[in-house]
Amino acid sequence: MIELTELTKVYGRQTVLNGVSLRIERGGLTSIIGPNGAGKSTMLTIIGRLLRADGGQVTVDGLDVARAPGRVMAQRMSILRQENRFTTRLTVRDLVSFGRYPHSQGHLTPTDRSQIEAALGFLDLGPLAERYLDELSGGQRQRAYVAMVLCQDTEYVLLDEPLNNLDMKHAVAMMRQIRRAADTLGKTVVLVVHDINFASAYSDRIIAMRDGEIAHAGPPEAIMTPEILRDVFDLDVQVTEIGGSRIGVYY
Structure with missing residues (x-):
């Protein structure tokens, strides 16, 4: 469990x-x-120990993220930042292998190599494994970054706006793969997402933030109401149920 106090x-x-x-x-x-400005990415980045809080505490399974050894936390929790830049020219396989560093410290074992292949396969990146990142489309590159995080093989996976710069087709494919990671790999996935339709269709729980505070939290059916969405986003939304999922439509 992740707990913020x-x-x-x-x-x-x-x-x-x-x-x-x-x-x-x-x-x-x-x-x-x-x-924008609600504090979503800041909160996720503090949970992922990439940013220090000015007050309060974050624990993951009882471990204080600000005090626990880095290697211990890196084997329990992984995070994908909103912006990712590598100055070195890397292949997809090189990038994904970075996810094993907390376990191998750079000396890959047969177990590490097996995890790398599994992550490449899970994100359908096998045919692209030897391609350089700068040769990929935005959607392919984003899949590679998510594969790196999954390769770390942690219980908790934090994703900060993983749909950034993806068109509708690639965004849907990405959300399906993230959902599959939660279902078939047993991961606890926490992600920041702007599109409330994706949040509604794929989430088990939604946390709605406003002005640096938690405005509402609960299952999608409790959050996806005109009243709550109007309160969070300060705009009128019509909510329509399609195929058992609540979809928000902006007006």
């Missing part, structure tokens, strides 16, 4: 996170939604 983050005079307390249970897919 009175988590705060301040930049100058701006409070980005205002005493956030939250529990994210193990298993399934949790989406974090909200308008």
Whole structure:
């Protein structure tokens, strides 16, 4: 379980996170939604120990992420940042193999190589394994980054806007693969996503943020209502049920 207690983050005079307390249970897919500036990415980045909080605490299965040894946390939790840049020219296989570093420290074992092949196969990247990242489309490159995170083989997987720069077709394919990771690999996936339709269709739980606080949290059917979405996004939304899923339509 991921637990946040009175988590705060301040930049100058701006409070980005205002005493956030939250529990994210193990298993399934949790989406974090909200308008720009709500604190979504900041919260996820602090959970993933890439950013220090100014107050409060984050624990993962009882371990304080700010105090636990880095290697211990890296074997339990992985994170994909919103922006990823490599100055070195890498193949897809090279990139995915980085996910094994917390386990192998750069000396790949047969187990590591097996995990690399499994991650490549899971994201259908086998035919692209020897291609360089700068030779790939945006959707292919994003799949490679997600494969790297899955290759780390952690219980908790944090994804910050994994649908960035993807068209509708590739975004749907990505969400299906992320959902499959939760279902077939048994991962606890937490992602920041802007599209409330994707959050509704693929999530087990939705956390809605506004002004650095948790405005609402619950299953999709509880969150995807005109009243709650109007409260979070300050706009009128018509909610229509299609195939058992609640889909938000903006007006």
